[in-house]
Amino acid sequence: MTDRSAKQRALEKFATFVNPQKVRVLKAAGLDIIEAERSGPWVWDLDGARFLDCFTSAGSFNVGRRNPRVVAAAHAAIDHLDNGNFLLCSQAKAELAAKLAEITPGDLSCTMFATGGGEAIDFAIKLARGSTGRPRILSSVNGYHGHTGFALSAAGRASFRQPFEPLMPEFVQVPFGDLDALSEAIDEHTAAVLLEPIQGEGGVVVAPPGYLAGVRAACDRVGALLILDEIQTGLGRTGRWWASEHDGVVPDIMTTAKSLGGSLVGISATVFTEELREFLIPNPFIHLSTFGGSDVACAVALEVIAVIEETGLVEHAAAMGERLFAGLHAIAETRPEVITEVRGRGLMAGVQYAEDSFGPRMSYHLARHGVLAIYSGNEPSVVRLMPSLVIEAEEVDFLLHALEQAIEDLVSGAGPEQDAPARPRRRPVRAAGAAAS
Numbered sequence: 001m002t003d004r005s006a007k008q009r010a011l012e013k014f015a016t017f018v019n020p021q022k023v024r025v026l027k028a029a030g031l032d033i034i035e036a037e038r039s040g041p042w043v044w045d046l047d048g049a050r051f052l053d054c055f056t057s058a059g060s061f062n063v064g065r066r067n068p069r070v071v072a073a074a075h076a077a078i079d080h081l082d083n084g085n086f087l088l089c090s091q092a093k094a095e096l097a098a099k100l101a102e103i104t105p106g107d108l109s110c111t112m113f114a115t116g117g118g119e120a121i122d123f124a125i126k127l128a129r130g131s132t133g134r135p136r137i138l139s140s141v142n143g144y145h146g147h148t149g150f151a152l153s154a155a156g157r158a159s160f161r162q163p164f165e166p167l168m169p170e171f172v173q174v175p176f177g178d179l180d181a182l183s184e185a186i187d188e189h190t191a192a193v194l195l196e197p198i199q200g201e202g203g204v205v206v207a208p209p210g211y212l213a214g215v216r217a218a219c220d221r222v223g224a225l226l227i228l229d230e231i232q233t234g235l236g237r238t239g240r241w242w243a244s245e246h247d248g249v250v251p252d253i254m255t256t257a258k259s260l261g262g263s264l265v266g267i268s269a270t271v272f273t274e275e276l277r278e279f280l281i282p283n284p285f286i287h288l289s290t291f292g293g294s295d296v297a298c299a300v301a302l303e304v305i306a307v308i309e310e311t312g313l314v315e316h317a318a319a320m321g322e323r324l325f326a327g328l329h330a331i332a333e334t335r336p337e338v339i340t341e342v343r344g345r346g347l348m349a350g351v352q353y354a355e356d357s358f359g360p361r362m363s364y365h366l367a368r369h370g371v372l373a374i375y376s377g378n379e380p381s382v383v384r385l386m387p388s389l390v391i392e393a394e395e396v397d398f399l400l401h402a403l404e405q406a407i408e409d410l411v412s413g414a415g416p417e418q419d420a421p422a423r424p425r426r427r428p429v430r431a432a433g434a435a436a437s
């Protein structure tokens with residue numbers, strides 16, 4: 001239902017009590033949206049406009065927003081559980097940890113829970129330093145791992161780090177994809193190399209062929225650990241359970257978060273080998289988090305994984321990804337002056353535009369055509385397209401059509417001063433047996 005005044009009130013209150021500049025920036029990008037109804041791959045603004053959500057909180061809604069099965073599991077959990085006592089053992093934690101051991105590659109089999117991605121990375125780094133007794137962490141230029149202490153120290157964007165320096169010592173960033181640079185930097189002081197298999201905030205940069213395997217070998221050579229951050233790339237996003245599977249590389253430590261909470265709860269996990277757990281045997285209380293892996297959140301996460309497994313969502317993401325990339329490449333071929341490259345895997349796509357300003361402007365034009373897509377934090381010339389994995393073929397086509405129209409607007413010089421075209425408001429008709437229902 002249209003309610004422009006409620007939307008204005010929400011924006012004004014947000015500006016007053018949260019941050020006015022955030023409102024100004026989002027408005028300029030056509031993204032001054034107040035999310036109201038949410039369902040599957042769609043979200044409705046409080047003023048009634050409908051958007052295909054291709055940002056998905058940077059890959060947090062893989063099973064769709066408010067997936068009915070996950071919502072039901074959350075209700076059931078709330079009926080008889082709560083957060084639980086974090087110092088005690090927990091049935092829900094035990095079940096989810098066992099499931100994570102089953103779905104993660106190789107000999108990853110033990111879990112530490114947390115509430116968000118940054119926390120999971122912090123623990124991964126603590127475990128690496130604690131286990132190896134070494135100080136140095138190598139991460140990548142333009143890499144992104146969150147804003148908590150250790151994670152921020154590993155951030156590949158100086159502007160995130162600099163206001164808070166001095167950060168943790170012995171963090172070094174090397175260019176992503178450059179094996180020579182990594183080989184030169186790694187040595188017997190290195191505790192771990194921390195990487196995303198595909199840089200997300202960095203602009204959807206896929207590790208070049210052989211890079212991850214080369215990093216794995218370099219780590220093995222000096223006795224360093226490999227931490228792969230699958231927080232954005234995992235849980236089916238790239239058409240495999242984990243993006244590192246495309247390269248056949250198994251890390252010593254892997255992090256997952258975002259979509260694990262099914263768009264409803266905050267939960268993350270650091271999954272590691274039994275060998276590394278040795279560090280925690282004499283120190284079982286050395287890392288604590290009151291809400292990390294709460295009983296309700298674990299129940300939700302178990303249902304998320306069940307939905308992915310039972311609805312064939314990983315395979316579905318691969319098929320929809322093929323359709324998306326075929327369409328993106330076709331559009332890129334006809335518009336070389338606008339799009340210089342299309343990158344990614346599965347349903348993690350990055351469209352590289354010819355100019356830095358095109359990213360924010362394309363976010364604006366896409367929003368006018370009913371697509372919520374935000375340019376990358378570390379690389380504004382790239383717009384990420386990361387829809388929910390429950391997206392269907394006609395919705396992929398809707399996205400491609402909107403992209404073509406948005407490019408038309410861009411090249412014809414349309415801008416924020418022009419009237420927005422009427423955005424579709426109808427509810428999408430979703431098949432009862434759609435992938436996530």
Ligand SMILES: Cc1ncc(COP(=O)(O)O)c(C=O)c1O
Pocket residue numbers: 058115116117118119121144145146147196200201229230231232233257258
């Ligand atoms: C790859 C990656 N790692 C870590 C994080 C941090 O996760 P959180 O925001 O839940 O702390 C993000 C968030 O976007 C991410 O994309």
